[in-house]
Amino acid sequence: MIILGINSFFEHPAVALMKDGKLLFAIEDERLTRIKHGKSYTPYKTFVPFDSIYAALKETGIHASQVDEIAYSYSSDLHQQALTEYAQGTRKSSQSEEEAALFSLKNFREALNGKYELPKRYSDFLPENGLANATYREWDHHLSHAASAFFFSGLNEALIIVSDGSGEISSTSIYTGKNAQINKIGSVDLPDSLGFFYSDFTQLLGFEPFSDEYKVMGLGAYGSDVYRERLDQILRQDDDGHYVYDTAKLEELKASVGPRLYGSELTEKDFNLACSVQRKLERVLVGLISHYIGKTGLKDVCLAGGTFLNVLANSRIAEIDGIGEVFIQPASHDAGTALGAAALSHVHAGGQPQIEYDSMFLGSEYDSESIEKALELSSLTYEKIPNERMPSKIAEVLHQEKIVGLFRGRMEFGPRALGNRSIIASPRSAKTREHLNILKDREMFRPLAPIVTHEEFDTFFAGTRNRYMMFTCKAKKRAIDLIPAVVHADQTCRVQTINKADDEFLHQTLSKFKEKSGVAVLINTSMNVRGKPIDLTPQDALNSFFTSGIDCLVLNDYFIYNPTKRSDK
Template sequence: MYILGISAFYHDSSACLLKNGHVVCAIEEERLTRKKHDNSFPKKSIEFCLNQEQILISQVDLIVYYEKPFLKFDRILTTIKRNIPFGFNFFKDSINTWVKSKLWIPQTIKNELNYNGEIIFCEHHESHASGAFYTSSFNEAAIVTIDGVGEKATITIARGQDNRVEMIKEQHYPNSFGLLYSAFTQYCGFKVNSGEYKLMGLSPYGKPIFKDLILSQLVTISDDAVLTLNMKYFSFENGKSTINEHFCKLFGMPVRQEQEPFTQFYFDIANSIQSISDDYLVTLATYAKKIVDSDNLCLSGGVALNCKSNGFLLQKKIFKNIWIQPSPGDGGTSIGAAYVGWYHYFKKERVLISDNLQNQVYLGSSYSDKQIVEILEKNQIVYQKVTRQDLVKRAAFNLSNKKIIGWFQGKMEFGPRALGNRSILASPLYEDMKEYLNSKIKLREGFRPFAPVILEEKVGDWFDTDINSKCMLFTFNSSKKQIIPSCIHEDNSARVQTISKEDNALFYELIAEFEKITQTPILINTSFNVRGEPIVESPFDALYCFFSTEIDTLILGNFIIEKEYNKALPTLFKTKRNYEKD
């Protein structure tokens, strides 16, 4: 039995294919269209899933869409009515999109895919919660979802039990922690729904001196985690901007423009809202524990990507076990939607799965040696094919000599993190490596940190934790900044990835070989892309990124391409790609 889950028309569209209750493939549309956060109907993603499994759309038994459009449209109409006459421009701008496409999802699916089978809808937060619970190894758990807004819900608590996810508590729009955090994202000069992780990265440079002001004027939070925004300071209901002039007057400074340098003021603003995020997640988790009474917690929604708050929650030991879906944002809702079809609609018996990266993350496209060679030969690229052992030794040697490697292996990761198959790798031992990677490779802001990947069994020797953190969704402190300065952030924390042989044997072998040379079982692991570009999907994407940056070595499968032997830029890679800055 095949079930297709679809997420579309807001941001990070994606598709997931379930076969007899198991995810066989999942991919975000942005990887195939090369448009970051692509929100279009994920036709390319769906085609990929069908081709991967070698089936026709007629063989799909059920399609599940990740939310209920009419409920969302009802919320939008209510919002417009509440803000008359100020909501008119928002109404005018959005009504055409809704009337033309967003209200007619079944017809869109049928027309785009030539599909005549059954289509059902689940609620947005049901998709999030199901994606978190059914990818966990828990038979029962409390489930917390926090994002901007779904149809109406912004924060939910659910109970997962066997093959059922039951919603228990909901908070509704406009009272949204996700939108509150996005307001400060905009205030600090970053793009809403894209730059929230930058705000998190900015926070360690400041102090929480505005925390009390925010809690007294902008938001109130009760002991049972009820959050209420003071809408005097926000304008997202009018569709123009997240914040308004009252917001800026409260803090005495204008919105920072992207080209402007950061001042201590914006560092302190970022730290203040991050501190509130940390505290709120603890309050919400404490309340969830009280009403669900479980030792297990599942987290989902875009706010669950805030690894700093996740790390803070972990330290509090409210729950014995915490699981965060590797793609907790809207991209991951296609997986949740597919599971709703399997467990809620067809009422199948629950089958627990492991948290191995092969099951959870490596769900995308892969390329054969033949396909890689074809593009290398076509573009007259000088390359060398090597054995697995030589590949590992050469790569580790290059890394130990301060070279940067583009690493392209196996199946592409699903979700926002590169976890060893579409990665840029570097040594963490050099103090200037962070600045070099930001300016010459990633082409992004200099304050942004890089994550370490470490052999799973060595994590306790380098960070203040002994747990596995396979998907870079928690931060941990380290006392080793003097040894690995380029992957420890300003506050001595890092967004750690642990890796085992079972998760990714080749990646594990590379880090182990690097340890033999340097006595350090750690590499910098950052996504294989430049600012504004989706993570590379194909060998062509990898080659383009390689030739347009200062990456020294590109490793595509078993093939090594050295920049020093490819001085003449192939014609195919001379065309300038302009990515919209995130």
Template sequence: MNLLAIHDGHTATACFMRNGAVMALVSEERFTNVKNQSGFPHQALEWIVSEFCIGLDEMDAIIIPHLVQPIDFAKTFSSHYSYRHLALHVLSHAVPRRVLGAAKLVEPYVSLFRGYRNGVVRGYCATHGIEPARLHRQEHHAAHRYAALYGAGYPQRGEAALVFTLDGSGDGLSGTVARWDPDQGHELLSKRSSYHSLGDLYSQITQLLGLRPGEHEYKVMGMAPYVRPEHSAPAYAVLCSYMRLNSRGEVVNDAAFGKAMLARLRRDLRDERFDNIAAATQRHFEDIVIAWIKHWLTKTGLNRAAFGGGCFMNARANMLIAELPELSEAFFLPSCGDESTALGGAYYLAETLGEAVPAPLADLYLGPAHGEDEVVRALEAADSQITTRRIDDIEAAVAKLLAEGMIVGRFSGRSEWGARALGQRSILCRADSAANVSKLNKAIKMRDFWMPFAASLLEENAEQYLYPIAGVTGSYMTMTYKTTPLAQNHLIAGLHPFDHTCRAQVVSQETSPSFHRLLTEFKRLTGIGGLLNTSFNLHGAPIVGAPATALDTLLNSDMDCLALGNYLVTKRKVKK
């Protein structure tokens, strides 16, 4: 069967599945060069139709997740509130918290706002010629659950597991716990309304600190390790009075909602330092999430779990989860924000329509590749500003430049899906000198001074650098690892500057053969089995999606060179 799933909210994404295999998974931002582009993914869909020579009328089924309109952070950034948040904010002054946060109110909430959403979807159908009879719908957290469960491969192996979803809000919910086993299928064990959203509290604090909610939560996470627990203790005590976990394994909001929550945070934390608030926020988040997961593992007796929803982009918390002795196996869905609901929608269609058990995620190289003709056209358009050289063994050439200390952009093969650069659209440099952090920031990235970079490591050398955690794999940069003394020598620029943890990509020859070969050649030259890897983009832009954008990034930065397909590109020196 040919199945299509479309996510039209924050970081709009399209997913195409054929005969149970994910053939394409790509976000609209890679075509528009607008970070977190929302709305209907027109260009992503056009690429799928063209690349796979299939029309929308040939799709056996199409699904659009979300029963109510998903939040667009770009439109609500100034206040972080949609009209639905404002409605709940008003109600919060008149309705007791225990009533407003009750799970029984979720269904009326969805019914109230579903009509507008249905009109939007009907508009998509009319514009794109989608037959309503072939259109399916799916609840937001169910999409997160299907993406994590099937992405992990538990149904494919017939293994019972728990699935946790956690985010800011989606279709009136902020979190769910479900069980899957081969005999009973799906069983929803717990759901929590958006009023009790731990993710929304994290985003509110992100806004309190002058950062962009829905995008910059990772900066709060990155600051946290610098602060001693005793310094963040007063702010932590405040947050503990806001939200807690009850004896039934449910997150409880004892504070406020909407603008009232933000106002209360400003009042209660007005005398606290930025870094102390960040550390308290991360600690409070970790404590509640860990207790929540342990509660349900103990209650069900299961020791295998998958995790989806934007809160599990928190790589530091994921490390603590993976280390739990109650877990024998953990899978954190890569790029598990709302963009992953497209993947969940495709898996849902496959299960519902009786498709052969769909394949789990393997690699994430599911976006466009750009052929030689397109690369040459882009090079010719920039000819007056660049010098180029075609090289047959481009991986060996790049490895040599990296060994010599250069910063190299790599644009090769199919693009990776999601928020993490996994070698195909990456900026690479040596990681054995901390000075490279400053060099890279000044040349290209302009990152906040406290933020760490990541590292890509050869699978064969991973245990020399990372203390392994049983039951997890590190292919997608979804969690941090504690590192060995050798890593703190060989990879220091790719580690967190304070605690030396590493958000690592473990690169195998099977899933990423060309990148693995580059790393292997670099190791032959230097004795080091890894590189600093950061996303190929200018500050504030998405990961580059086309050869012309890659060239523009080279020309507007101090990157040393660009490997564009089999071409090595440098800027022409300006004559003085």
């Protein structure tokens, strides 16, 4: 059975293609359209991620007519149910907007069934009417998030928590999962929302809501929890872990502290506010999850929803007394619901509940021919280096404090570059962080993340090992002394840990770097320029290479020095 999972109602439109219980391909539309987050928050506009659908079909060799089911991660029925609440004025949006959203959902279906003419470029795999024979099934947005965690966790039984801005009705949903069953046991509904709480403060701090929340998290490291009491009034938590978001109290706080204007200087007040918001989120999540662990007796926990991209909060959750395994869907934002919806359709059809997938490297890849073509167009000279020798070559230039763009294999699915579309550098000098932040036009307060081999993790860090950077770890003294570029102001690090069996190339690169420098740790930041999504194609990578002025670029087997830095050769 071939299932196409689609998220497109909120931001981060994405597509996942699954065949007989194996996830073959997944991509976020932003990587193809080059529009960060895929689209702005416009829930009442039809948005069909045709570029992603086409990429999924073409790269797997599956024709649109072979697709059995479309699994969409938002429910028009639930949305309709919520319309009465809009009418009662308990939500921010208006009834007319939400009715338009409903119309848009119906329109989406018609668009998929070929009501509108598709561009000719799709016609080999996605002709008009190509998906008309597939069953169309909508899934509850939070249930899709829940499935994206539980059915991909390898666990047979777990407590599942979903938290984001909102689904159709709920902002936090609590489920139990057992084999093929996911049952809802509780929720917090709109207008109370942890996602909106954090986004409102993101805006108050002069950043972009639903986009820059991670900046607030990073900023908090420089402050103290001085607004704790005010925040406890704004977001009140009951004994059962549920919360009430009092926006009238937020307005009172705004009146006393005042908003920070975008781009203006950051002050101690901003640092402290960011710290208090972050601590509050952590306390609420720990309270909620602890309550439900006690209530259900389930120790293993699966997490999904945009809230769980907050790696500091994730680490507090992992420290809850008596908690077992914590599995967090790496694509916890809405893109991940494409995976969840596809999994729900698969399980609904009687398939095995645990989905087969090799890793989160689920997107497009590019062969030597397309890379050579891109290099020729750029008039660049390059060196072709066999795969087995490339790690030594990269380690050599990294040891000379060069900054390297690393482009290889399949694109990452999810918000983080994990070594296939990354910029890597030596972490031994704090100045490298400043240099990289300047090259990438990032704010200077922002930390950079380390990659470390599994074997060397304990040497530098204390905390949870994770391949997908879903937790922060505490920096040990050796890290503070030897790799300061990846230690944040609060002495935490968002660590990517590499097992040899998972990624031999990156493991080898780290090992070769250790032979030269003494540390099996590198800086890893995404390959992109400011305001753009992570690079997808060789052409995108070359664009970043020239724009950011990094020293060397690896495109699979091709090693390129930046011609504007000739003295480096």
